[in-house]
Amino acid sequence: MLASYPWIIAPENSPLRAEWERLFADRRPEAPVECGSIMIIGRLLTASDLLTLAMPDQVALQVRTGLLSCIGAPLAGSRPTVGATMRKSWRLTRAQQRFLELLTVASAGIGADASRQSLIEPYWT
DSSP: OGGGSOBEEOOTTSHHHHHHHHHTSSSOOOOOEEOOOHHHHHHHHHTSSOBOOOOHHHHHHHHHTTSOOOOSOOOTTOOOOOOOOOOTTOOOOHHHHHHHHHHHHHHHTSOSOTTSOOSOOGGGO
């Protein structure tokens, strides 16, 4: 039934796009919009019958206020990927360095899948 609706999909090579492609491996629905901005996606969703995959936290306000509805449970086996990207030549401030340290510590305790490598790597800075 979900495949009969048009979808907003995440950009190619993104984890969310991979989840969508896995979900619709047999029958791809129409996807007239490809977008990575949750702000734009939220606006499009409230003004149309389009569907999308999103993390609950990203649409929590719209759901709480009744602008959007969740139509399914989180996908089994999916886990969000959150990363930090910066220019190779970037010189971190103390506050930025501390933030990345805290992010690394906090993310170490999330999930039981030890096979996933941390996205915070020294060679990115």
